Structures are given as structure tokens and as C-alpha cells.
Amino acid sequence: METPFVFTLHENLPRQGPGSNACTRKAFSMLADLPARPEILDIGCGAGMQTVELARICPGCHITAVDVHQPFLDDLARSAASAGVGGRIVPLRASMDDLPFPDATFDVLWAEGSIFVVGFEKGLASWKRLLRPGGYLCLTESVWFTETPSPEAAAFWNDCYPAIKTVRETCAIAEDAGYEVVATFPLPKSAWWENYYVPVHTRIEDLRPKVAGNPEAKAQIEFAEREAAVYREHADEYGYEFFILRKNG
Template identity: 40%
Template sequence: MSDVDPFKLFLDIQLKLPRNGPGSARATAEAFALVPELPPAPEILDVGCGQGPEAFDLLPLTQGRITAVDLFEPFLDKLHARAVAEEVPDERLTVKRADMEELPFGDGEFDLIWSEGAIYLMGFEDGLRAWRRHLKPAGACVVSELTWLTDTPSPEAWDYWREMYPGMGTVETNSEAAKRAGYRVVATTVLPKEDWFTDYYGPMKEEIRKSWGEYEGVEEVKAVFNEMYREIDIAERFIGEFSYVFYVMTRAE
């Protein structure tokens, strides 16, 4: 029990959650409604899909095909199992294991690239620049990114996110980064506070509580759980100073 992989423990908790980050079907639908006109059956790429909740949220909103990619195979296994259980045909949903930094697609394959809460792994501007070539000339991109909503955050919130995500920007700086990466930001929408807790932090706290006894006395596990609680505590006290923001963009020429 002493040889605990903190990252694996975190992922084990994530596998038990309904979502792998803050969000909701309603927020996904609201952001999708802001996308400029798409073809009747668009090709959509969902990058860093995790277990794919947003892919399933997008399916009833479009007649197109969604290609969902992630690097963590257990997430994709759960996504595939759900697709089978809900009888989603392959021509509507394709599941593929791939690294977001080396997407195995050609130029101009997709009408829409979608990514919720995952682009931070590459960095906002770097991710947008790398993915742009996969969009058709008139294509759109929707990304949710952790964003400061104030220029004067509380010192505790600032110190926490400066440590955890030093590249975190504001809506203004992220919009400028998107422009440099070759996009035009046409709309933004802020994820509300309840979408952090209903399907993410609330279930996470419950899973930590249930798992705590299994690792009684294992200090490495205690440290991992305490770090998760620390993040939840920061969110509970300072949401409104930051949140996820959906950036709805079109490819600029």
C-alpha cells in the first residue's frame, strides 16, 4: 500500500465520476447554440473527451458525426460501453485513442473542434494553433478554458492557481491569444457555479470519502486526497473570481 501512484489514484477517482471536469449538458448546449452556421451533418472532433459526456450531450444537437479522442484508455472504454448501451451507431460516434499533441488527422477534416477543460494540457494558445490545421477553412472551434474573471483576485485564489496553472489568463488575454493562433472569437460564455459541483466536485467529495478508509494510514494517499479537497475548497470560496469560459471561435484566414 505504500507504493501509491498519485496520478493513478486521481484517475481512479475520475473514472467513478459522471464528468471529468466542471460542466453540464445545459452549458454545452448553450455554447453550441453560439456556433456560427454549420453544415447539416458536420464532422466534429472532441479533443480530450475523457469519458465523453459532452460528446453525448452534442449528439442530439446535430446530425453530424463526432470523433472523440483521448489518451487514457480506461476513459475510452467507458465511453465505448455507454455508446453500445445507448445503441449509438458508429456513423454518429467514433472513439479513437490519440494524443492531443499529435492528432492523427489530416488538414481540413473537421467542421467543428470541441474541447472542454482539456486544452490546458497543451496551453491555450499552443493547443489552438496546433489544432487549427484540422479545421476546414470555414470551420469553428469551441474550447472551455479556466479563466480569471477579475483583474484583482483574492490573494489565496491567485496563489493557488499561480501554482497549479500559471498560464491561466483572462477573457481578454485569451481572446488575444486566440487571435494570434489564427481564430476570431465570436462569443464567450461563463460556466455557472453550480456546474462545478453537481456532476464534478460533489461526486468527487463522495468518492474520496468512500475511498479514505481503504487507504487508512497511507500518507501518500492522504496527501493526494487533501490536495483534491484543497482544490474544491478554493472553488467553493472563490468561484466568481474565476471559472471555465467557453470560447466560441471561427478559423480566420
């Protein structure tokens, strides 16, 4: 089966979505009462920059990292070995909407920039069974920072992710799904621009001559360029919020 171009576009990038090691560390610092050797599941890990960072800041942890794209997992295995944490990270090819683990397997679920693939409400509901009592779900989700987004920003998000809501509305959904909202914080603009859009643009320029005549590639490149252009003009209106949630009971 031919690899969808969206995966090809994101290969060889440090991150497959907005984020930063500083934000990963900040979110993890908000977790309390973890066991000495917590079991962590990184869902939709991509090439796993945050996976390796988690292993660095939690030397007692064991991490299972899942993604559907094997080249990302291969990159993760190499970077984990290089960082000296490969023995505590197990890359596994699996779909986030069919995770092959028994109930109550993990102390922490981690999902930076991935829950949108299955949808926020579905992810909260379907992943909850994997957590032990009092376990944490830490994730980033797209949110509005304004109640009155501009027409251009609203049109973009209506096209690509109409489920986007405000932080307040997103917190309410999490609470209704049986989680305590421990904390939230917005990702800085640098997590989007320097850490994601700039590398994507470089990747596009490398790929463009190689995919001439490929309609799927053309459409994906045009979308990526539109996404960056909208963010450049409207970054104050939306972004990623980090949500640190704890399972009730």
C-alpha cells in the same frame, strides 16, 4: 504501467471536469453554417457526457472522441450505445498533443476542460491545422473574472495553472492565433459544484480507505480537497469560460 491515480480518482464519475449539458447545447447553438453532416473531434473527451450530448443535438454529425485513458473511452462507448448514438461516435485512444489526423479533417473541434493539459496557446496553434476553412474550435478555459484576485486564489492558481488570464486577455491570445472570437460565456457555479466537486468528494470517500499508504494518492486527494475548498470561498473570482472560436480563412 501503473495507472496514475489522477485517472483512478476520476473514473466512474459523470464528468471529469466542470460542465453541463446545458452549456454544451448553448455553445453548439452558436455555430453557424455547418455542413449537414459535420465531422466533430472531441479532444480529451473523458467519459464523454458532452460527446453524447453533441450527438443528440446534432443528429447528422459524426464524432471522433479521443482520450489517453482507455477506461474513460469504454465508459463513453457504453453510454453512447445506451443513448442510441453509438453508431456516430468513434472512441479513439490518442494524446491531445499528438493527434493522428490529416490536416483539414474536421468542421468542429470540441474541448471541454482539456486544453489546459497542453496549454491554451499551444492547443490553439497545434490543433488549428485539423480544422477546415471556417471551422470552429469550442472550448472551456480557466479565467479570472477579476483583475484583482485575492491572495489565496492567486496562490492556488499560481501553483496549479499560472497561465490563467482574464477573459479579455484570453480572447486576445485566440485572435493572435488566427481565430475569430464568435462568443464567450461563463459556466454557472453549479457546473463546478453540483456537477463536479460533489461527485469527486463522494469518489474520494470511497477511495480513501483503499489507498491508505499510497503517497501519490494522498497528494492527489489533498489537492482535490484544496481545489474544492478554494472554489467554495472564491467562486466569484474565477471559473471556466466557454469560448466559441472560428478559424480565420
